[in-house]
Structures are given as structure tokens and as C-alpha cells.
Amino acid sequence: MFYDEVLVEVEAGRGGDGCMAFRREKYIPMGGPFGGNGGKGGDIIFVTDNGLKTLIDLRYQKIIKGKTGANGEGKNKNGAGAPDTIIKVPVGTTIKDAETGAIIADLTKNEEEVIVAYGGRGGRGNVSLATRSNPCPSYAERGEPGEKRKIKVELRMLADVGLVGMPSVGKSTILSMISNANPKIASYHFTTLSPNLGVVVTKKGSFVVADLPGLIEGASEGVGLGHKFLKHVERTKIIAHVIDMGAEENRDPYEDYQIIRKELGEFSPKLLNKPEIIIANKKDLPNFNDNLTKFKEKLPDRQIFAISAFNNDGLEEVINNLQDLVLNTKDEVLFDTSVQEKHVLYKFKQEKPFNIVKENNAYIITGDQVEKLFQMTNFNTDEAYYRFANKLRHMGIDDELEKMGIQEGDIVKIMDYEFEYTK
Numbered sequence: 469m470f471y472d473e474v475l476v477e478v479e480a481g482r483g484g485d486g487c488m489a490f491r492r493e494k495y496i497p498m499g500g501p502f503g504g505n506g507g508k509g510g511d512i513i514f515v516t517d518n519g520l521k522t523l524i525d526l527r528y529q530k531i532i533k534g535k536t537g538a539n540g541e542g543k544n545k546n547g548a549g550a551p552d553t554i555i556k557v558p559v560g561t562t563i564k565d566a567e568t569g570a571i572i573a574d575l576t577k578n579e580e581e582v583i584v585a586y587g588g589r590g591g592r593g594n595v596s597l598a599t600r601s602n603p604c605p606s607y608a609e610r611g612e613p614g615e616k617r618k619i620k621v622e623l624r625m626l627a628d629v630g631l632v633g634m635p636s637v638g639k640s641t642i643l644s645m646i647s648n649a650n651p652k653i654a655s656y657h658f659t660t661l662s663p664n665l666g667v668v669v670t671k672k673g674s675f676v677v678a679d680l681p682g683l684i685e686g687a688s689e690g691v692g693l694g695h696k697f698l699k700h701v702e703r704t705k706i707i708a709h710v711i712d713m714g715a716e717e718n719r720d721p722y723e724d725y726q727i728i729r730k731e732l733g734e735f736s737p738k739l740l741n742k743p744e745i746i747i748a749n750k751k752d753l754p755n756f757n758d759n760l761t762k763f764k765e766k767l768p769d770r771q772i773f774a775i776s777a778f779n780n781d782g783l784e785e786v787i788n789n790l791q792d793l794v795l796n797t798k799d800e801v802l803f804d805t806s807v808q809e810k811h812v813l814y815k816f817k818q819e820k821p822f823n824i825v826k827e828n829n830a831y832i833i834t835g836d837q838v839e840k841l842f843q844m845t846n847f848n849t850d851e852a853y854y855r856f857a858n859k860l861r862h863m864g865i866d867d868e869l870e871k872m873g874i875q876e877g878d879i880v881k882i883m884d885y886e887f888e889y890t891k
């Protein structure tokens with residue numbers, strides 16, 4: 469199977485926990501903090517690999533988790549950073565944030581890489597947390613959680629020329645004649661179910677051709693196989709529009725041409741601005757000449773290549789023309805990644821650092837800042853607990869709770885944690 473769209477959840481590694489330790493050495497009087505910092509959590513990195521052609525490897529990996537940084541240790545020893553998790557994808561892969569649709573990266577070169585989710589920083593040990601007013605803190609931070617996001621990974625194959633047209637017009641036959649590819653050819657519609665690529669070698673160089681599944685009316689709205697594969701045309705430099713000029717199925721070739729153009733334009737107007745050549749196939753059929761004459765009357769200014777793919781007749785000229793066009797057409801930038809989204813930890817930047825809702829007698833506090841603070845607090849000493857409470861007060865949470873009418877003994881919830889409110 470050909471996979472060109474996959475949804476995955478990525479979660480970078482959590483930072484290692486900071487350590488709480490105290491000096492206890494011979495001849496040195498006890499005292500002074502001695503706990504090191506945790507190491508950074510591993511990033512999740514996507515990198516392109518020329519050898520891959522589909523996203524099948526990602527298909528069974530619904531969640532990708534990064535590695536956790538090592539914890540800090542006593543004697544002020546810092547934990548090691550975790551190694552990154554590297555995911556290989558084919559060239560032509562686009563990565564989007566699944567929730568906002570923002571483009572994270574568009575990878576078009578071999579070995580190009582992007583950090584999709586950043587690992588959390590290590591928690592500070594009590595050496596780093598010491599201040600003038602608290603020179604020997606008896607708490608340490610836990611590691612910061614790694615960035616977590618849902619992403620949509622899409623593949624648009626990289627080809628110089630895309631063969632488009634109605635089903636059974638002979639696209640796969642053309643590819644088989646001009647390139648090294650061996651696509652399936654048959655007289656029924658939708659013989660080609662996923663794009664085939666082939667390399668065409670010419671005197672001036674070479675280029676890559678994609679043979680795409682047939683398009684029909686409504687393709688841009690998802691009829692037939694259409695929509696699913698139109699995106700592959702977005703990256704081709706040139707469109708080679710194939711028409712059954714023999715009208716084997718008693719269709720009107722000019723109408724066919726118009727329908728396909730309309731579908732391309734409705735999918736993306738950019739497709740209509742790409743250089744296009746028209747290939748009139750099935751020259752060996754009796755109605756060919758009549759149809760071609762009528763077709764040319766409607767499009768008098770266009771060069772039309774008359775061929776019989778089947779008999780390998782007229783293809784040489786098509787190849788030479790395409791090669792010149794490929795050499796003279798610049799690569800198009802599909803996504804402007806210079807305006808890439810700013811990478812922020814957690815999905816939404818809220819104006820208020822927290823939000824409180826009351827449910828029965830419990831006050832539920834949510835919000836990125838509070839949750840992160842909570843996740844980085846190790847509630848193993850009273851001092852750590854007070855520090856946490858203090859920070860909540862500074863954020864204005866106590867005031868807000870009071871305003872909402874909280875009473876001594878009411879329950880306050882943050883994530884999966886509950887505690888009683890005391891004044």
C-alpha cells in the first residue's frame with residue numbers, strides 16, 4: 469500500500485529531575501546544597517532519507533515518545549541529556565500541526581531535518597536553586613515535560629513532470645514506454661491506484677515522471693481517487709495532460725480536457741499556472757485525426773503532441789520537449805516556511821496563566837503555567853510544598869479563589885492532584 473498521509477502524536481522526552489542533596493563530607497561540616505541538575509529530554513527529529521518512498525513506517529507508530537533525560541545526582545553531578553529520537557521520512561514530506569494546520573516544516577532535500585517536538589529542560593537541583601535568602605533549599609525541581617503535539621505528516625512526491633488525465637487515456641502506458649518504470653496497464657478505469665514514478669534519461673540529462681491515478685469530474689471534491697492524489701501534482705514542475713484523442717470510449721476529448729483543467733484549478737489555482745503540455749494519445753485509432761482537428765480549432769495556439777503510446781510513436785519529441793521545459797522551469801516553493809510558526813511549549817498561549825472552574829465543592833485549576841509548575845514540583849518535602857503554594861499565590865490564584873468564595877477545607881484540583889484549601 470501507498471501511504472501519503474499519517475496522523476501521529478509526538479511527545480518529546482521529559483527532562484531529568486533535579487537532585488536534592490546536601491554536603492556530608494569528612495571534615496566539612498554538614499550543610500550546603502549539593503544536588504545537580506537533571507539532563508535535557510530528547511527531541512523528536514524528522515529527517516529525510518532518499519531511500520524511502522512512502523510513509524508506511526509511520527503507519528503503525530501512532531505515538532512517538534522521546535527519551536527522558538538522566539536525573540541529577542549528589543555531589544553536584546548533572547544528569548546527562550537524553551539522545552534524540554530520529555524518524556526517517558521520504559523527501560517531499562510536509563509536517564503540519566494537526567490542530568492548527570500550521571506548517572512545521574516542508575522537507576524537500578535529502579537529509580534535511582527538523583525538530584518537531586522539543587525535549588523538556590532538566591529540573592534544577594538544589595545547588596542551582598540556592599538564593600541569597602534561601603542558601604540551602606530542601607527542594608529540587610522535577611524535569612520539564614517534553615513538548616507534546618499532534619502532527620499530520622503528508623507526502624507529496626517529488627517529480628518533475630506529472631501525467632494527468634481521465635482514466636484509461638494511456639498515462640501508465642506512456643510512463644512504461646519512456647522510463648524505467650513498469651506500471652500496471654489495463655483497459656478498465658482506475659488501473660493505477662497510487663502514483664508511479666519513473667526516471668526518463670535523455671541526451672541532456674534526466675527527469676522524474678509521476679504517473680497519477682485517473683481523474684474524473686468532481687475529483688477536487690473527492691470523487692473517484694481524485695483528491696487524494698491531486699496533492700502530488702502540487703509539487704511537479706510541469707503538467708503533461710494526456711488525452712484519449714482516439715475517443716475509444718466515445719467521449720469528447722475537448723470536454724475531457726476542460727473537465728480536468730477545472731478539477732486542477734478547483735483543487736489549487738496554482739496548478740493552472742504550471743507549464744503544461746498536451747499529449748494527444750491513441751493516434752493509431754481511426755477517429756484520431758478528426759478529433760484532433762476539432763480539438764485544434766478550439767485551442768489554435770497550443771502545440772499538441774500527437775502520439776501512440778502503445779506503438780511508441782511520437783514519444784521522442786515529447787521527451788525532448790519535457791526535458792527542455794524541466795531545465796527551464798524553476799523549482800517552486802510550495803510552502804513559505806520562512807513564516808514558520810514560532811515554536812511554543814504547549815499548544816496555546818493563554819492570556820491568563822490559569823483558569824478556575826467550580827464543580828460542586830471542588831475548584832479545578834487548569835492552565836499551561838500552573839500545570840507545568842505542578843509537573844515540575846516534587847512534593848516530597850514541606851518546603852517544596854510551600855514553594856509551590858507561594859508561586860500559586862504570586863500568580864494570583866489565591867485571590868481568584870477567594871473571589872469565587874472558596875472556604876477553608878474546600879478541595880482544589882490541579883491535574884490529577886487534590887488538596888484542601890487552607891488560608
Ligand SMILES: Nc1nc2c(ncn2[C@@H]2O[C@H](COP(=O)(O)OP(=O)(O)OP(=O)(O)O)[C@@H](O)[C@H]2O)c(=O)[nH]1
Nearest residue numbers: 635636637638639640641654658659660682777778
Ligand atoms: N489503441 C491504443 N490504445 C492504447 C494506447 N495507449 C494505451 N492504450 C490502451 O488504453 C488502455 C488504458 O491504458 P493505461 O495506460 O492503463 O491508462 P491510464 O491512463 O494509466 O489509466 P488509469 O490508470 O486507469 O487512469 C489500455 O488498454 C492500453 O493498452 C494507444 O496509443 N493506442
Ligand SMILES: [Mg+2]
Nearest residue numbers: 639640659660
Ligand atoms: Mg494508469
